[in-house]
Amino acid sequence: MEIKCPICGAPLADGKCSYCGYAKREIKQEDENINFDLGDYETEQRQRENVIENSMPNSLEIVPGISRKSKTTALLLCIFLGGIGAHRFYVGKVGTGILYLFTAGFFGIGWIIDIIRISTGYFSDEFDLPLRQ
Numbered sequence: 001m002e003i004k005c006p007i008c009g010a011p012l013a014d015g016k017c018s019y020c021g022y023a024k025r026e027i028k029q030e031d032e033n034i035n036f037d038l039g040d041y042e043t044e045q046r047q048r049e050n051v052i053e054n055s056m057p058n059s060l061e062i063v064p065g066i067s068r069k070s071k072t073t074a075l076l077l078c079i080f081l082g083g084i085g086a087h088r089f090y091v092g093k094v095g096t097g098i099l100y101l102f103t104a105g106f107f108g109i110g111w112i113i114d115i116i117r118i119s120t121g122y123f124s125d126e127f128d129l130p131l132r133q
Contacts, residue, residue, distance in 0.1 A: 010127035092126030
């Protein structure tokens with residue numbers, strides 16, 4: 001099972017989130033006594049509180065569980081440049097972007113499906129997070 005970031009919901013790689021920068025801290029045990037560094041804990045708590053306080057829907061700040069990529073931008077890129085996969089590159093799906101580039105958007109069928117998926121809200125970014133309104 002994949003471990004997800006407690007702040008934004010993106011997958012953690014080696015205890016660090018490549019999306020919001022969260023780093024999982026290990027608790028070290030010395031001589032059977034657990035040593036807590038309260039300075040690090042308090043700093044981490046303040047960072048979490050700042051993220052939560054600044055998470056307004058129209059804000060460009062990081063909102064937990066929602067992509068930083070815009071749904072409107074992705075839709076416009078898909079409508080006008082979907083045949084070359086520009087919307088896929090925009091949301092970070094480089095592999096399928098290259099596939100769209102060489103197959104003209106899966107021969108036009110994938111392009112139309114993506115327009116529908118973006119406009120209905122079922123399209124996600126590389127971390128499988130829904131796009132921001």
